[in-house]
Amino acid sequence: MEPHPSVLFLLGASHHTAPLAVREKLALDATRAAILAARLQQTPGVREFTLLNTCNRVEIYGVAQDGDALSVLQNALCETTGVSHAEFESAGFLRHNHDTVAHLFSVASGLDSQIVGETEILGQVKEAYDHALARRWTGPVLNRVFQKTFQAAKHIRTHTAIGAGQISVATVAVDLAGRIFGDLAPTKVLVVGAGEIGLKTVQAFQSRGAGSITIASRTLARAEEAAALAGGWATTLDDLPDAVAGADIIASSTSSPDFVLTRDLIAASVKRRPARPLFLIDLALPRDVDPAAAQLANVFLYNLDDLAEIAEENLAQREAEVAKCRAILAERTAALWPQVAHSLGHAR
Amino acid sequence: MSPLFTDRALLWVSALLYLAGFLTGLGALTRRQASASLRTVLNSFLVAGWVVQMAGLYLRGTAVGGCPLSNTFEIVQFVAWSAMVLYFFVGTAFRLSVLGLFTAGYATALSLVSLLVGRWDVGHGDRIFGPNPWIELHAALAVFSYGVFGLLALTSLMHLLQNWSLKHKKLNGLFWFLPSVVQLDQINYRMLMLGVLLLTFSLGVGAAWWVRDTASVDLPKLIMTVSVWFVYLVLLILRWRSRLVSARFAWVCLMMFLVALMSLGPVNSSRHHEVILVPER
Numbered sequence: 001m002e003p004h005p006s007v008l009f010l011l012g013a014s015h016h017t018a019p020l021a022v023r024e025k026l027a028l029d030a031t032r033a034a035i036l037a038a039r040l041q042q043t044p045g046v047r048e049f050t051l052l053n054t055c056n057r058v059e060i061y062g063v064a065q066d067g068d069a070l071s072v073l074q075n076a077l078c079e080t081t082g083v084s085h086a087e088f089e090s091a092g093f094l095r096h097n098h099d100t101v102a103h104l105f106s107v108a109s110g111l112d113s114q115i116v117g118e119t120e121i122l123g124q125v126k127e128a129y130d131h132a133l134a135r136r137w138t139g140p141v142l143n144r145v146f147q148k149t150f151q152a153a154k155h156i157r158t159h160t161a162i163g164a165g166q167i168s169v170a171t172v173a174v175d176l177a178g179r180i181f182g183d184l185a186p187t188k189v190l191v192v193g194a195g196e197i198g199l200k201t202v203q204a205f206q207s208r209g210a211g212s213i214t215i216a217s218r219t220l221a222r223a224e225e226a227a228a229l230a231g232g233w234a235t236t237l238d239d240l241p242d243a244v245a246g247a248d249i250i251a252s253s254t255s256s257p258d259f260v261l262t263r264d265l266i267a268a269s270v271k272r273r274p275a276r277p278l279f280l281i282d283l284a285l286p287r288d289v290d291p292a293a294a295q296l297a298n299v300f301l302y303n304l305d306d307l308a309e310i311a312e313e314n315l316a317q318r319e320a321e322v323a324k325c326r327a328i329l330a331e332r333t334a335a336l337w338p339q340v341a342h343s344l345g346h347a348r
Numbered sequence: 349m350s351p352l353f354t355d356r357a358l359l360w361v362s363a364l365l366y367l368a369g370f371l372t373g374l375g376a377l378t379r380r381q382a383s384a385s386l387r388t389v390l391n392s393f394l395v396a397g398w399v400v401q402m403a404g405l406y407l408r409g410t411a412v413g414g415c416p417l418s419n420t421f422e423i424v425q426f427v428a429w430s431a432m433v434l435y436f437f438v439g440t441a442f443r444l445s446v447l448g449l450f451t452a453g454y455a456t457a458l459s460l461v462s463l464l465v466g467r468w469d470v471g472h473g474d475r476i477f478g479p480n481p482w483i484e485l486h487a488a489l490a491v492f493s494y495g496v497f498g499l500l501a502l503t504s505l506m507h508l509l510q511n512w513s514l515k516h517k518k519l520n521g522l523f524w525f526l527p528s529v530v531q532l533d534q535i536n537y538r539m540l541m542l543g544v545l546l547l548t549f550s551l552g553v554g555a556a557w558w559v560r561d562t563a564s565v566d567l568p569k570l571i572m573t574v575s576v577w578f579v580y581l582v583l584l585i586l587r588w589r590s591r592l593v594s595a596r597f598a599w600v601c602l603m604m605f606l607v608a609l610m611s612l613g614p615v616n617s618s619r620h621h622e623v624i625l626v627p628e629r
Binding site: 176179180181182274275294297298300302306309310317 | 529
């Protein structure tokens, strides 16, 4: 008698299917992830598995000897996380074989993400796989499926525009800075105002290797506090003329009702460093930077609306690429599935 | 020789290869794809076009018994060839994928126009530079410097486009692939230095022979070439002193090249006799 073929499965829930309250319950911290992994290892019939656990999804990819193991797995997940069976039935999903491969390809390529085309998920999938590989939770089937997943995700990234353009205000600003300065390492960033959006912008610039960061605030104490958090220099608004003259990129986000950076101030600063462009990012409402400064040569001014519009355009472009990406992934899934099916013992 | 392998036939093939490279690059840009394979295809067309163009110029050089700079057609072809040589160096060093597209378009335009305007290819006869290799070097360097200024005009155009896109917040399409404003400004500055250096050396060599036979060069040619050199030199000093920077600098570089190109006709037509001086021992 022929042995029963194994099944490649996916059990989980994501932001597409589960409301936030259920996702909060399902989220696995290190302890619960370890408990669940131990349960999976002890479940008879489960031959291979990997746990993908991000803020938007908890997914178990695995190979099981038979369908009975899957209901045991679902019990284990519910018991570990405290989610009721009824909740999981309405918010979770179970996929088999070909559909599991298709889903994983889609997830790793960023098509299933809340922000379409984001790249962080690929790193998270790689991390989840490496974690499972190191503990010998995976086997020949999952190893092959995950390797092919990474290849597919890389192909999508390089051959389509799914990841083109940034889609948050801070990263759009950093992207624009790259188009003005190229390498951001030698640039000097001045952040005027120590509010949340200013600090987020600082983080975005730091992540792209901006050379030096200075934070200017109404009081030196506030500036020093923010500079300590961001790892930069502190100054006050009284020293703005010198700080502006020394900066290449200025992000302003104060709550001042008047212009903090006037046209005359900018013009005087540009005169002191004529060969370098100046990038002004006005993140404040009401605006901090006099719009007339945009008319100065070598000065590039973007306000919140400009940045939001670019982010929206980029998102629309990414979404327009989804159909193309899905077609590519469908081809790759169709090419891979027969090999995986053979490994699982399915009849040709 | 078979008509398939005449100098003009090879130069036609070269122009068509440049055109194929240009269309490949343009197609990639409109689809917003800049994959390594597409860049390889574009560069392959350009390398092939450049090799075939060199073969064509070699045949012409053999026919005229020296560097093929005996009429406007040959000079324009040589300028296109020089620009391509520079692209192979600069394009690799600065990773400017879009520069390949611009250079392809520029070389296509120069090559096709020079081939289509029949009256530009009226020869001056054999051995136009006489037996003096220094005069040949002077001419070749001068035309090569025009190639540099041509590429400078292209990178200046790219600078202006990038500046315009950032100022007007039109960031998609072609603009998405352009290098940064600062990178383009630095490239323009270096290109200007190289062009001025080559032209200065060329004029220095020419001047050393001209003082021995002042009648060998017509006044219009003398005024024109010295004026072009002088304006580029002033431009370099202004850029060095940060008096002319960024978009304004790019505008002047672009306009100046158009003037320099227009000066080629009068310079070429004022060449009325050969220089037959030989170096003194």
